[in-house]
Amino acid sequence: MANAPALPSAISTIMQVFDKYAGKDGNKDKLSKSEMKELIQAEMAPMLKDSKNPGQVDELFKCMDANGDDQVDFPEFMIALACLACICHGKECDMSKCKK
Amino acid sequence: MANAPALPSAISTIMQVFDKYAGKDGNKDKLSKSEMKELIQAEMAPMLKDSKNPGQVDELFKCMDANGDDQVDFPEFMIALACLACICHGKECDMSKCKK
Known part of the structure; x- marks a missing residue:
């Protein structure tokens, strides 16, 4: 329809991908x-390749890892995806949301 | 494949839905x-119906609107979707991420 x-x-779909990798250990x-590294390489490579601003992708990885405990929960993952989507689509993205 | x-x-898909409604005015x-009201009614009704915790959905709406300027940008929208997905799938969700 x-x-x-x-x-x-x-x-x-996003939650299934998250669960698939989060459930590994x-x-x-x-x-x-x-x-996270495995997920990025397997599922996000096409997005990164199309990025209009590779420098911001580096910044994104830093911010995905910024909560200190080396663990990313689902809302944090969605925030990172949002920033990545903005970068890839050339939309304005306030990275401070990731970095709080 | x-x-x-x-x-x-x-x-x-999520970005297209966002742009479709954000572009209206x-x-x-x-x-x-x-x-946002139009988007929620047209696109998110099935998720809300399946929610395992309707009280948290009310809380979500309050938090989507919490930035003060009555406008929701794409990262804020993704955060709200993340919280909604957690609620609907019975995952633990830290609402404070929305409320900052």
């Missing part, structure tokens, strides 16, 4: 550094 | 209160 809302399935509700 | 990364297309990079 052309008018079926696309948002819920898109969000489920330790706390299944958080991505460890190595799980 | 079964192994094509699903993440980039899910994020594009005023600043095309932000959702006004009325645009």
Whole structure:
């Protein structure tokens, strides 16, 4: 159906990807550094390749890791995806949201 | 292809939905209160219906609107979606991320 809302399935997809990698070791509700690295390489490579501003991608990685405990929970992951989406689509992105 | 990364297309879908409603009036990079209401009713109704905790949904709406300027930018929107996804999937969600 052309008018079926696309948002819920898109969000489920993101949560499935998160769970797939977060469940690999330790706390299944958080991505460890190595799980995050694996996720980025397997799932996000096409986005990074298309980025209009590679310098901001470096900044993003720093901010994904900025909460100190080397673990990324689902809301933190979504914030990072939002920033990445902004970077890739040339939208203005307030990185301070990641860095708080 | 079964192994094509699903993440980039899910994020594009979310951004397209955001742009569709944000572009209706005023600043095309932000959702006004009325645009946000329209988006929620048209695109998010199925998620809200499935919520395991309706009280948290009320809290979410308050927090989506908490930045004071009655406008929601894309990262703020993604944070709200993250909280909503957690609520709907019965995951732990730290609402303080929305409320800062």
